[in-house]
Amino acid sequence: MKKTLKRSNAPIFWALFGAGGMLSALLGPMLVFITGLAIPLGMLLPVDTMSYAKMLAFAQNIVGKGFIFAIISLFLWHAAHRIFHSLHDIGIHAGIVAKLICYGGALAATLVTAYTLLAIGF
């Protein structure tokens, strides 16, 4: 009497969650330090390191684009997954609704990021 088993689609979200988690653990604190403290306070790097012109050039470079895209999108997929599971843990099993809000939000932000990065050109 074997139950029929349905394959879970979790690996997709789990893989994005894992990638985002790895990236945020490795780069998150450093990015907060550089963009939030070091540059505005003029520590180590000159204050105009993140000037509009420089950041625009960064975002127009193919590698820079990839970096910005990965940071924004994967961080959000990580957060979405974490929030979705935390809702479950505290007893909110909204199922499809929670799923749509969490993962839908990450997906929407991913698309907007991709569109914007492409729109500012190369």
Next chain:
Amino acid sequence: MSENQRIIEIEVLRYNPETDKEPSKQVFDVPFTDDMSVLQGVQYIKDYLDGSLSFRWSCRMAICGSCGMMINGEPSLSCETFLRDYYPARVRVEALAHFPIEKDLVINMEGFIEKLESIQPYIIPKEARTLAQGEYLQTPAQLASYEQFSSCINCMLCYAACPQFGLNSDFIGPAAMALLHRYNIDSRDAGKGERMELVNSEEGVFNCTAVGYCSEVCPKHVDPANAVNQNKTNSAADYFMRFLTPKGGAK
């Protein structure tokens, strides 16, 4: 002997399905000595104070896995937990969390047994061998790779510790996954494909949110959390690789 005999309060969660609507607590004063386990305390209650108290036990030496209880809220083997460590405070004893109670401290373990059966906990050989071909040989290194996962005594403490099993009792859970992993990585076994179906399913590993409490309470250091998390990677690989392999991975 009598000078070092003290009295400890043991609070027991009682439940009789024939007369009680819901479980309730009852406190007993139990004389104890330094060498007495919580199990012996509960046995004292049954022998001298209230013969109707029900609980499971057998070996009294952390081998059989039948005496698991919540002791002050922690999943523990009552035969290797000592009253002296709680005295002079009261010690609280309850049935294992997350399982239906059959009576008092006895839980219904049917669901767990079904899970154990579902993972096919036996070696599924690549090809059958005749007696004349002799035994399957294995190197010490091959043995070492799965040995840790084979020391489970089915005490279910890890299930009582797992918040995700508490939320969804369909989750295959820590001990069954550890045992599944034990067979999957055994060099004599070729049943991984069949077992992966369960790992990959909605009842499978992705119910786990990496809490890790299961491994903390395990009296045999099986580290079921490790088995579960290794199989998340295996399952994710299986999920994506099936698009690349002709046989399409496990169903």
